[in-house]
Amino acid sequence: MQTQACQALDRAHHLHPFTDFKALGEEGCRVITHAEGVYIHDSEGHRILDGMAGLWCVNLGYGRRELVEAAAAQMAELPYYNTFFKTTHPPVARLAEKLCDLAPDHVNHVFFTGSGSEANDTVLRMVRRYWALQGKPEKQWVIGRENGYHGSTVAGMSLGGMAPMHDQGGPCVPGITHVRQPYWFGEGRDQSPEAFGRACAAALEERILELGEDNVAAFIAEPVQGAGGAIMPPASYWPAVKAVLAKYDILLVADEVICGFGRLGAWFGSQHFGLEPDLMPIAKGLSSGYLPIGGVLVGDRVADTLIEAGGEFFHGFTYSGHPTCAAVALKNLELLEAEGIVERVRDDLGPYLAERWAELGDHPLVGEARSLGLMGALELVDPATGERFDKALSAGNLCRDICFTTGLVMRSVGDTMIISPPLVITRDEIDELVRLARQALDETAHRLVDQRAA
Numbered sequence: 006m007q008t009q010a011c012q013a014l015d016r017a018h019h020l021h022p023f024t025d026f027k028a029l030g031e032e033g034c035r036v037i038t039h040a041e042g043v044y045i046h047d048s049e050g051h052r053i054l055d056g057m058a059g060l061w062c063v064n065l066g067y068g069r070r071e072l073v074e075a076a077a078a079q080m081a082e083l084p085y086y087n088t089f090f091k092t093t094h095p096p097v098a099r100l101a102e103k104l105c106d107l108a109p110d111h112v113n114h115v116f117f118t119g120s121g122s123e124a125n126d127t128v129l130r131m132v133r134r135y136w137a138l139q140g141k142p143e144k145q146w147v148i149g150r151e152n153g154y155h156g157s158t159v160a161g162m163s164l165g166g167m168a169p170m171h172d173q174g175g176p177c178v179p180g181i182t183h184v185r186q187p188y189w190f191g192e193g194r195d196q197s198p199e200a201f202g203r204a205c206a207a208a209l210e211e212r213i214l215e216l217g218e219d220n221v222a223a224f225i226a227e228p229v230q231g232a233g234g235a236i237m238p239p240a241s242y243w244p245a246v247k248a249v250l251a252k253y254d255i256l257l258v259a260d261e262v263i264c265g266f267g268r269l270g271a272w273f274g275s276q277h278f279g280l281e282p283d284l285m286p287i288a289k290g291l292s293s294g295y296l297p298i299g300g301v302l303v304g305d306r307v308a309d310t311l312i313e314a315g316g317e318f319f320h321g322f323t324y325s326g327h328p329t330c331a332a333v334a335l336k337n338l339e340l341l342e343a344e345g346i347v348e349r350v351r352d353d354l355g356p357y358l359a360e361r362w363a364e365l366g367d368h369p370l371v372g373e374a375r376s377l378g379l380m381g382a383l384e385l386v387d388p389a390t391g392e393r394f395d396k397a398l399s400a401g402n403l404c405r406d407i408c409f410t411t412g413l414v415m416r417s418v419g420d421t422m423i424i425s426p427p428l429v430i431t432r433d434e435i436d437e438l439v440r441l442a443r444q445a446l447d448e449t450a451h452r453l454v455d456q457r458a459a
């Protein structure tokens with residue numbers, strides 16, 4: 006199909022997620038036609054390095070025949086059956102076993118969903134049911150974080166702390182509140198990172214005491230905030246938060262939708278930070294995005310209570326444990342394991358990216374360059390002041406658009422540029438990514454700074 010024909014159909018009928026429909030109608034879309042390895046191709050013949058692994062999900066890279074074959078074989082055998090009424094099937098049973106094998110020791114059960122958002126809806130219902138079964142139904146409040154992201158369903162957006170989402174289509178689900186995020190560059194530079202990390206944990210404790218410790222069910226957070234801007238917390242943050250939660254007997258929900266499946270150089274972000282979460286929502290890298298599947302890994306404390314108490318849990322989705330999605334996810338996990346990809350991120354690619362990415366910190370437009378595993382961020386600042394650009398300049402969006410034409414997908418969150426490439430990226434491709442990012446920064450600086458001076 007010709008580019009323009011595809012764009013015309015799209016403009017006429019397709020409402021895109023997280024999009025200004027009017028602006029997109031005026032500007033039109035880039036048409037992506039195929040992909041292999043870490044590269045996507047558009048309909049105009051451009052090859053673009055996908056620095057975002059799709060939407061943080063194509064961990065194994067594009068074009069893996071093994072996943073295609075796993076899907077085809079399962080579709081021929083049993084394309085769909087539900088897991089509701091005392092039924093199961095081999096792919097879902099195998100996938101459940103594999104996930105629990107990879108997860109921390111205290112995690113031995115999984116509830117499947119179709120997406121990360123549905124996983125977080127499941128979390129909210131499971132947490133409240135858990136406390137009800139414990140004879141503490143007053144433990145209802147769930148504490149999330151400002152600028153956290155947990156999905157786009159009503160519960161997902163309520164658990165998340167994205168103010169623009171709360172402002173549309175509210176009111177949010179009651180009984181959810183948010184505390185400050187451990188975003189040192191954005192909000193804590195008047196203190197050392199360590200002091201700031203402790204202050205964020207202290208703010209959590211304060212909120213617990215305000216709500217009444219007997220009323221708080223759970224704290225939900227991403228080990229590293231993804232959509233909020235690839236925000237790695239100061240080293241003091243997680244140990245202090247863990248201590249607070251233990252003190253008041255509050256469940257920890259670690260949203261592993263982005264951090265899971267190798268992104269930080271461990272199977273789960275929780276393992277990197279030494280967390281022992283009670284619940285871990287997962288999705289994205291679970292199938293490397295080849296098919297939609299998510300779930301909640303459930304620790305023994307919660308699972309044992311739900312199982313032993315008996316009584317139906319009135320919750321589930323048509324596609325909970327979809328056989329074809331499960332077969333692809335299982336093959337994806339087997340390949341990640343067999344090819345030692347998680348270890349390679351930890352021992353080789355993560356440290357290499359850290360070294361190369363840090364070089365961008367010298368660029369006049371960059372206030373901070375940070376990375377962990379294969380996730381990175383650049384904070385754009387005005388070289389004249391070292392502070393943020395005027396919001397009206399949309400420096401981040403400008404840089405993102407320039408990146409695309411330069412041949413790199415780098416996403417912008419405000420004026421934070423973020424990357425999260427496929428985990429199969431090579432050292433040479435990391436070099437190319439850094440070179441393209443620098444080129445895009447130069448061009449952005451030229452447009453923003455030089456033009457202003459002229």
Ligand code: PMP
Nearest residue numbers: 120121122154155156260262263
């Ligand atoms: N949690 C986190 C941490 C996410 O990053 C996302 C998606 N970006 C979600 C939940 C929601 O997942 P989905 O888009 O599959 O519903």
